[in-house]
Amino acid sequence: MTEAYAPRHVPELRFSPEDFAILNEVQDGIVEDSRSWLLNLDANALSLKSGFEELLCLPLVRGLRKYDFQIKTALKVLRELRGRAILADEVGLGKTIEAGLIAKELMIRGLVRKVLILVPASLTEQWRDEMQEKFGIPFEVTDEVEDWARHDRLICSLDTAKSPRHSVNIEGITFDLVIVDEAHKLKNRLTLNWKFVNGIRKKYLLLLTATPVQNDLEELFNLVTLLKPGQLGTWGQFKKRFLAAGDKRMPKDVGDLRGLLFEVMIRNRRGNVLTLPPRRAHLARITFSPGERRLYDEVTAYIRSRYPRLDRKEASVNRLALMILQKEVGSSSFAAAATLRRLSESEQFTFEEREQLSRLRDMAVSVDRHEKGGKLVEFLGKFDDKVLVFTQYLPTLSYLDGLLKQEGFSHSLFHGGMDAWTKEESVRKFKGDAKVFLSTEAGGEGRNLQFANKLVNYDLPWNPLRLEQRIGRIHRVGQERECQIVSFWTERTIDEYILELLDKKIDMFELVVGELDLILGSVEDRRSFEEVLMDIWSMESEAERRRELERFGGELLDAKKRYAAVKSYQEGLLGSSLAVEGST
Amino acid sequence: MPGVVRYEIPPERRAALNAAVLRVTFDPALAEKYDGVELLTPGSLLLDRIIEDASSRGHHCVAIVQAGDESSEREVLAANLSFRNATPEVSSSKRDLVPYMLFTFRITLITDEKTELLETVVLNCDSLREHQVRDMFFEEALALPEEPLTGKRDIRPVYVAACEEMEKRIGAVVADCRESARGRLTEEEQRIKDYFAGLAREAQVSKYPEQAKAAIEAYSAEERKRLEEAQLKYSLDARVRLVGVRTIMVPTVKMAVLLTGRKKGREIELQYDEVSLEIPPPRCDACGTEMKELGLCDEGHLVCGECERKCAVCDRVSCQACAENLRVSDKCAQCGRLLCELHAVRDDFGLGVYCPDHTTECPSCGKKASGSFVARCGRCNQRYCFLCVAAKEKSCGTCRSLTGVSADNADVARVKSQSAFAGKFGKWKAARNRKFTIVEGRAMLAKRTFVLDMEGQLVWEG
């Protein structure tokens, strides 16, 4: 039997060619036990999936606290917005989780196979890890052009994807689902970004942004038109209907505009859906012991004499090495000692320099009093609560490990060199009877540690996003108690500069997790935050350093003001009207 | 651990499931709590694998159904069917095992959302008739047939019949799905078309002709893409997959039933399975619908009540399957009763067909008249065709042609012998037509009309 059955009453029906294999078994008298037959029927009945009454993916999404508003958002996108939506929740509410739920649901139901996630280059790995760990969806980060044909699920930076080399490959593909993170980068329809995303053939589309509108309504128009052309008419029609002459910021009829946006956008607000307990930031001032002081000053002097003279490009290895050294000497003498030894043996440095580095190393090894360690022990002794202690450097970690053992604290260790199982074990131990969780940055990602509410920054990371990530470990949805963030800072070190910028200028410790990115995103400097910091710190004259610090501080302040302006503009325009609950 | 089941996988399935022992739970909280406990829930990898494994086999099994309580054929017949115009008699019967096949189909309908269902069809492989799906057909413990199912029959027609039946059942669901998606598509397409039409208009107004032309071309290319996207998203993808088949041998009684009617008799084959004791209702010879009440026409056709026609005059029964000239196919234009050819009277004035009761053969001219073409004579009070009753005088032709007769005329004598009023009249007139003899008696101040029929009986006077 090979000839297909041709439908007679319902012309669209396509009969599976595999039916003939089964029919041939029947024809040939091949018989199985009735148990297998029933099991087959049951299996099929169990795997029927219809409609969007509920999210089937919920039980599957492990280790992830899901909020009612996120579930409602996902359902609304699937049921009412038919899989095309701008997810514009305020920062910190988990737009990624909403997008993940929607993607998972569509995949489970067999509606989506080919998925593309477009994100800023710095977030590709993070997205991949989250999709894997939280949703069990394996993604590949695009590497070479062949990947487009090879994989069904890809994460790619917008910049890579839109480059001619890649975009020519994307043109021929129809994606079932495209997710664009940081979609405010598509606010201008004359840019390549917008045109590129517009050019992709796709069924479902999710645009994620915390700031769907920053400066004027044309941005909003562009975003909506990308998602659903015609929803707001043409730009000409939109202008006529909503813009008063000369004002591109506020529409003539807010209610009407919100009504149209309601069909394409969801914006949940923190106040409506969750409230985090307050958090308190404490700055603990450290005064170095004489040995530590001498080491810090001499290392700094050496770096100041070297760093500014190194060419930005050619000698970047050494520049990086010196930057790390400067960071480490602020963390602990152990961290500095390890790097000093490595550098003193490096061919990259001249004989004289190696001599000098070697001398500094001896100085580091001979430091006998560690003020920060003492302070930590004193601090831990004050509380019964569990405490997270973060440092960036393994030698510091191992020093603290010894110290805490010696002082009789039960603690668990966590660092990037551990395998997954050991890491799990370590978190379990902290959840259990360990009082202290001693971790390098690697302890940041993905794990829920919000059963603890106290955190110590043993050293201050120079990258403020790192600092924010640390805070985010405990001050996040699920936290029920007030959080205490204690940051050690040492007088007459670069720590003073860091606090000047982060604490004084942008109120880093008061920001909601996620906001920092939106602020720093508008600072126009090609250098990273830590490069700027290092450039300032390594200047020779005190006055010059001050001046430069003031200038950069001013820039941060402006960025913060810009962000506040965007926030209040957005608030006035959108309000609560686009939230899944609590909207009026 | 409560709520967690340890499940040892039979060796032959280990490869498919990629494990030898599984610890499974249906509770997401437990799956999260314990390492290595697999969650079984729609969409979970393990369940997907189990489903895949389970549906890679179990495609076909067989069973035999045991007969229930004994019942006589007559009782079963009476319980299932009733008869019009005929008396049934079971003339012979035999028991047999008849193969039935149970087909389960999985139907998947995808637009921008998904609808899935299972549909089960049971067919009698001999008659290809659909059989009610009974719970017992799904019982695991049904006995196996003693001897292997030999006698290869071609199952293709059975499969085709099952597919057709399944199609009929899901037609409405598919249409629903298609239409609701089409509604959303139309809306979306309209929005896209309006948008690009708007862009084109704006380009024409605001740009130089050359630029406008280029812009409009670009817009229409983009419009095509957006429309394609929309069609892709909302178009219906409807798939059917056969999940499995069960061949069920059902003990069946096949019997010949002789129906005796008014004229021709008829023998029909009926069968029922001994489990349900239900006789699949036979189909009407004329229209093909199934019927529980069977009629027999004079030609021996088996017909339903809808198709049966009975003459109101002579009780003759015909049906749509009878030869045309044998059909009871006319209706009286006045009373609406059905009439056979013999009893359908076509009037002579072209009004239509009438039953004998509503037809008058004019006593005067002999034409057949009906309805408004019948008139009553004002003098003799008999019914004539309206042509024979002169409008002015309101009297029929016979009455107008009355001629004098002597008092000892035979008809006058008949009148006198039957009417008490006849004695006082001295002058007499008479005339006759095809049915009556009209006699009129006159005196000084009185006149009376008497009507005699052909036998000389007085039928009316006045």
Ligand SMILES: [Zn+2]
């Ligand atoms: Zn009929």
Ligand SMILES: [Zn+2]
């Ligand atoms: Zn008749």
Ligand SMILES: [Zn+2]
């Ligand atoms: Zn007939």
Ligand SMILES: [Zn+2]
């Ligand atoms: Zn009649």
Ligand SMILES: [Zn+2]
């Ligand atoms: Zn007449």
Ligand SMILES: [Zn+2]
């Ligand atoms: Zn008359």
